[in-house]
Amino acid sequence: xxxxxxxxxxxxxxxxxxxxxxxxxxxxxxxxxxxxxxxxxxxxxxxxxxxxxxxxxxxxxxxxxxxxxxxxxxxxxxxxxxxxxxxxxxxxxxxxxxxxxxxxxxxxxxxxxxxxxxxxxxxxxxxxxxxxxxxxxxxxxxxxxxxxxxxxxxxxxxxxxxxxxxxxxxxxxxxxxxxxxxxxxxxxxxxxxxxxxxxxxxxxxxxxxxxxxxxxxxxxxxxxxxxxxxxxxxxxxxxxxxxxxxxxxxxxxxxxxxxxxxxxxxxxxxxxxxxxxxxxxxxxxxxxxxxxxxxxxxxxxxxxxxxxxxxxxxxxxxxxxxxxxxxx
Amino acid sequence: xxxxxxxxxxxxxxxxxxxxxxxxxxxxxxxxxxxxxxxxxxxxxxxxxxxxxxxxxxxxxxxxxxxxxxxxxxxxxxxxxxxxxxxxxxxxxxxxxxxxxxxxxxxxxxxxxxxxxxxxxxxxxxxxxxxxxxxxxxxxxxxxxxxxxxxxxxxxxxxxxxxxxxxxxxxxxxxxxxxxxxxxxxxxxxxxxxxxxxxxxxxxxxxxxxxxxxxxxxxxxxxxxxxxxxxxxxxxxxxxxxxxxxxxxxxxxxxxxxxxxxxxxxxxxxxxxxxxxxxxxxxxxxxxxxxxxxxxxxxxxxxxxxxxxxxxxxxxxxxxxxxxxx
Numbered sequence: 193x194x195x196x197x198x199x200x201x202x203x204x205x206x207x208x209x210x211x212x213x214x215x216x217x218x219x220x221x222x223x224x225x226x227x228x229x230x231x232x233x234x235x236x237x238x239x240x241x242x243x244x245x246x247x248x249x250x251x252x253x254x255x256x257x258x259x260x261x262x263x264x265x266x267x268x269x270x271x272x273x274x275x276x277x278x279x280x281x282x283x284x285x286x287x288x289x290x291x292x293x294x295x296x297x298x299x300x301x302x303x304x305x306x307x308x309x310x311x312x313x314x315x316x317x318x319x320x321x322x323x324x325x326x327x328x329x330x331x332x333x334x335x336x337x338x339x340x341x342x343x344x345x346x347x348x349x350x351x352x353x354x355x356x357x358x359x360x361x362x363x364x365x366x367x368x369x370x371x372x373x374x375x376x377x378x379x380x381x382x383x384x385x386x387x388x389x390x391x392x393x394x395x396x397x398x399x400x401x402x403x404x405x406x407x408x409x410x411x412x413x414x415x416x417x418x419x420x421x422x423x424x425x426x427x428x429x430x431x432x433x434x435x436x437x438x439x440x441x442x443x444x445x446x447x448x449x450x451x452x453x454x455x456x457x458x459x460x461x462x463x464x465x466x467x468x469x470x471x472x473x474x475x476x477x478x479x480x481x482x483x484x485x486x487x488x489x490x491x492x493x494x495x496x497x498x499x500x501x502x503x504x505x506x507x508x509x510x511x512x513x514x515x516x517x518x519x520x
Numbered sequence: 521x522x523x524x525x526x527x528x529x530x531x532x533x534x535x536x537x538x539x540x541x542x543x544x545x546x547x548x549x550x551x552x553x554x555x556x557x558x559x560x561x562x563x564x565x566x567x568x569x570x571x572x573x574x575x576x577x578x579x580x581x582x583x584x585x586x587x588x589x590x591x592x593x594x595x596x597x598x599x600x601x602x603x604x605x606x607x608x609x610x611x612x613x614x615x616x617x618x619x620x621x622x623x624x625x626x627x628x629x630x631x632x633x634x635x636x637x638x639x640x641x642x643x644x645x646x647x648x649x650x651x652x653x654x655x656x657x658x659x660x661x662x663x664x665x666x667x668x669x670x671x672x673x674x675x676x677x678x679x680x681x682x683x684x685x686x687x688x689x690x691x692x693x694x695x696x697x698x699x700x701x702x703x704x705x706x707x708x709x710x711x712x713x714x715x716x717x718x719x720x721x722x723x724x725x726x727x728x729x730x731x732x733x734x735x736x737x738x739x740x741x742x743x744x745x746x747x748x749x750x751x752x753x754x755x756x757x758x759x760x761x762x763x764x765x766x767x768x769x770x771x772x773x774x775x776x777x778x779x780x781x782x783x784x785x786x787x788x789x790x791x792x793x794x795x796x797x798x799x800x801x802x803x804x805x806x807x808x809x810x811x812x813x814x815x816x817x818x819x820x821x822x823x824x825x826x827x828x829x830x831x832x833x834x835x836x837x838x839x840x841x842x843x844x845x846x
Contacts, residue, residue, distance in 0.1 A: 216685040228701045334581065337832065341825035343777055345784050346799060346817035353810045451687075458692025462781050466803075476693065477785055480700045488697050495690045503688070 202511040206504045217496045221489050222268050226261065228485040277490035287490040291472065295494070297367060298464070298471035302456045304391040309398035310449055314442070316399070317406025322433060324411060332403065340400035344459050348393035348466040355389060362389055365468040390467040394459050398452060405448055409441035416440075443514060450506030454499040575837040582833020588826035592819075596643035603637035607793045618811055629798075629812050630805055639819050642795040646776045646823060649710050653775040654768055656714025661721025662764070666752050668722070669729025680726070686719040695778060699787050706789045709782060713775045724767055728760035762838035766831055773827035780820050795820050 271278065277287035316336065320329045356364035367386050368379070413419065414437055422432045457472070464473035472491050479487035576582050599607075618627040618635075626635040668679035698712040732738065733756065741755045780796030782788055788797045795816040802812025 212681055213685050213688050216681070217689060220685075220689070224697060224701060337581075337828050338821070338825060341773065341777075341828050342821050343780055343784075343796075343817065343824075345781060346813070346820065349799070349803060349806060349810075349813050350817065353806060353814075357807050357810070454688065454690035455692070457690040458695075461692060461696060462785065465785060476696060480696060480785065480787060483700070485701065488700060492689065492693050492697050495693050496688055499688050499690060 199508055199511055202507055206507045210500050221493050222265055225489055278486040280484055280487050287486050291490050291494055294472045294475045298460055301390055301469060301471060302460055304387055305394035308391055308395040309402055313399045313402025314406045316403035320407040321410035336400040336403045339396045344393050344397060345462040345466050347396060348463055351389050351393060367470055390463050390469050394463045402445055405445050406441060409444045410437050413437045413440045447506060450502050453502040457495045572837040576833045579833045581829045585826040585829025588822055592643050592823045595640050596647050599640035599644055603640050607637040607641040626815060627811055635815060638793045638798050641793050645792050645794045646779060649779040650772040650776040652710045653713035654771045657717035657771060658721055658768055660718035662725050665722035665725025666729050669726035670733055670752050683719045683722050691716040699782060704787045704789055709779060713778050717771055724763055729756055732756045732759055766835045766838060769827050769831035769834055773824045776824055
């Protein structure tokens with residue numbers, strides 16, 4: 193079968209599998225919305241400051257909040273079908289629009305952190321596997337387990353103390369120099385400077401995971417017959433490690449990397465708060481502080497979709513990397 | 521006939537009998553069970569358990585983890601003795617650096633609260649939430665995972681969908697939403713963490729049950745007419761325990777990290793002092809008094825590190841695939 197056809201088949205299968213998950217997430221979201229204390233009418237009434245019982249009732253009728261739960265669920269689904277996640281009284285904007293403004297910031301931070309984690313993690317894993325059970329392996333594995341135990345927000349704060357307060361090398365928060373009016377390469381460099389600390393804080397945890405995964409995967413591939421064949425052919429250990437072992441060990445690591453996107457989003461909530469990074473995470477935090485549940489649930493729904501899309505992309509990537517996967 | 525009975529009593533898979541296997545002599549006492557190797561079975565189990573313990577104790581990192589954890593537990597137990605009274609009350613001059621005043625070896629925060637008292641009392645909260653949330657997660661996960669793995673069929677399909685659903689939603693975002701909606705308190709935080717961690721265990725338990733279900737000892741238990749509940753909890757579960765124990769130790773660590781992140785965000789129980797909330801309040805003075813942030817964070821790292829080290833040691837000791845003795 194042509195590779196395009198195989199990819200199309202994989203895509204169809206994963207898309208079909210995603211449908212029940214999407215429905216489930218929407219229902220959970222709706223139920224949480226029901227459980228949240230107070231409703232939009234309460235919020236609006238509270239914000240106006242001079243609401244009578246009658247006005248609140250009128251507001252409820254206007255938003256359809258006095259309808260039975262099932263009718264409300266249908267209305268909610270209808271809203272979602274029109275890409276409407278509700279309205280935030282605090283920002284006086286539709287939730288979808290607010291989230292749309294913040295999404296690029298979070299995605300760029302997450303992808304940078306993921307790239308850092310994969311590159312450093314896999315390199316560390318290769319070193320660990322090559323020196324298995326000797327001192328480089330032991331030292332790196334202790335460092336990895338230390339990274340695994342450090343809360344992201346705390347290392348973020350400590351990096352600020354060191355690099356922004358004491359050394360003054362890097363900015364302590366924000367995503368670009370305000371009012372600098374930079375363009376082109378200058379603007380990109382400026383953005384990079386702001387990106388380093390938050391992306392590093394977010395990446396550390398995953399560096400540890402990928403290092404350990406890559407080590408385990410490489411040690412497993414090492415025992416395969418084709419590695420022995422390569423050695424018998426007289427290839428140098430370096431070329432065996434890089435061209436034969438690492439390539440095959442990458443597959444499990446990419447799978448897990450895709451699965452971690454959801455976790456990265458959770459980590460971004462905290463790290464963005466530390467660095468006042470204008471992204472979904474800080475939006476969620478501000479929504480918590482002002483008890484703006486429509487935004488919170490919008491972030492939850494959207495981030496779940498991001499994870500679903502990421503999982504589909506991992507499936508496609510794997511089908512492309514390894515033709516045997518479709519056979520299974 | 522005696523040989524068949526002895527087969528039933530023998531642990532199904534010697535490689536999995538590391539931690540706890542069904543006791544050979546427990547259950548109905550069979551009047552026809554006279555096989556001389558009945559007692560040998562118990563011996564082999566104690567041998568396996570002591571072997572696991574030996575591997576665990578031989579690992580310096582596992583020992584380091586155990587001693588750090590023992591220290592944290594001791595701190596939690598001694599907190600009311602060493603620092604009686606509310607750790608949230610003002611006791612001294614504000615913003616004393618560590619070592620500046622003998623009475624407050626770790627300094628005081630911006631409101632004059634003793635940092636050391638906060639750290640000791642915070643250990644109680646972190647350990648309490650960590651352990652209780654793990655118990656909730658374990659219970660839910662084992663229930664769902666064992667039912668799914670044991671039954672198979674449409675029950676399995678349905679439960680796997682549920683597990684996948686929960687694994688798709690970014691767990692920390694869900695945790696924040698749950699706690700924000702339920703109003704933060706120790707009880708709601710614990711339940712919320714338990715609710716978002718069960719899928720990991722459920723997945724693991726399901727996989728174990730699926731492979732163990734096909735083994736001879738389960739068939740034998742079926743043949744003896746044991747009920748499903750008894751087969752699940754008395755026969756299969758003990759054999760599936762080693763990976764569950766390993767995961768549980770890491771789950772406590774994760775729960776402590778989550779609790780600290782929540783209270784850092786201001787979603788902690790406002791009535792108790794927690795390491796995360798100490799960092800959150802110290803953050804405002806990060807430029808001038810960074811020790812307020814550094815010290816509670818170091819304690820979190822130590823506590824979480826100890827649990828992860830223990831988890832690693834347990835994994836080496838209980839997982840026969842990766843240790844050199846087999």
